[in-house]
Amino acid sequence: WSEFTEVRRYTNAFIIQDGKILLGYKKRGYGQGLWNGFGGKVEPGESSLQAAERELEEEAGIRAQLRLAGTLFFIDAKVPWAFHIDIFVAHTFTGEIIETDEMRPQWFCAQMAEDTEDPEVARLPQIPYDRMWADDIYWMPQLLRDTPFAGRMDFAKNGTLRKWWVAKVVN
Numbered sequence: 052w053s054e055f056t057e058v059r060r061y062t063n064a065f066i067i068q069d070g071k072i073l074l075g076y077k078k079r080g081y082g083q084g085l086w087n088g089f090g091g092k093v094e095p096g097e098s099s100l101q102a103a104e105r106e107l108e109e110e111a112g113i114r115a116q117l118r119l120a121g122t123l124f125f126i127d128a129k130v131p132w133a134f135h136i137d138i139f140v141a142h143t144f145t146g147e148i149i150e151t152d153e154m155r156p157q158w159f160c161a162q163m164a165e166d167t168e169d170p171e172v173a174r175l176p177q178i179p180y181d182r183m184w185a186d187d188i189y190w191m192p193q194l195l196r197d198t199p200f201a202g203r204m205d206f207a208k209n210g211t212l213r214k215w216w217v218a219k220v221v222n
């Protein structure tokens with residue numbers, strides 16, 4: 052009964068530093084008009100880590116030693132393949148953040164209630180969940196807390212999130 056005969060691997064990378072998170076406004080392609088991490092398709096022969104580091108440099112101009120934070124598996128009734136997305140994080144980076152053809156980077160406040168308030172960070176805009184993929188709000192808290200996670204999301208043809216779960220990875 053397999054509805055999906057292909058899995059396509061993608062990456063998504065976030066820099067989280069001193070209570071801030073770096074997101075990019077996607078200017079074109081899949082997810083245009085939404086804020087997201089930096090990433091894209093894994094190329095043949097690449098590991099997802101290699102792909103994530105390459106995409107981060109291509110889309111934001113920076114280099115970072117990324118670490119796997121979580122894994123998501125999506126299906127979207129509009130397309131006949133499933134998405135496997137590895138989510139990466141780094142707390143430091145080198146180079147200068149630049150806007151590219153694909154992404155306009157911006158820092159957002161990622162300070163959690165229990166953190167001490169840094170006034171400069173508190174002035175940054177809040178994470179714009181209403182202008183992000185509908186699933187992000189369910190796993191972003193784990194990412195911000197550095198809790199490894201895995202999740203599964205089903206999007207309906209009209210783009211709504213039909214069914215999902217996100218769980219903590221315990222080993």
Ligand code: 6OG
Pocket residue numbers: 061062063080081082087088089090091092125134136184186187206
């Ligand atoms: P390009 O094909 O434009 O890369 N992506 C998603 N990210 C989130 N948070 N939720 C989704 O829910 C996503 N579907 C795709 C993966 C596409 C980029 O978009 C991400 C890639 O980083 C459905 O190169």
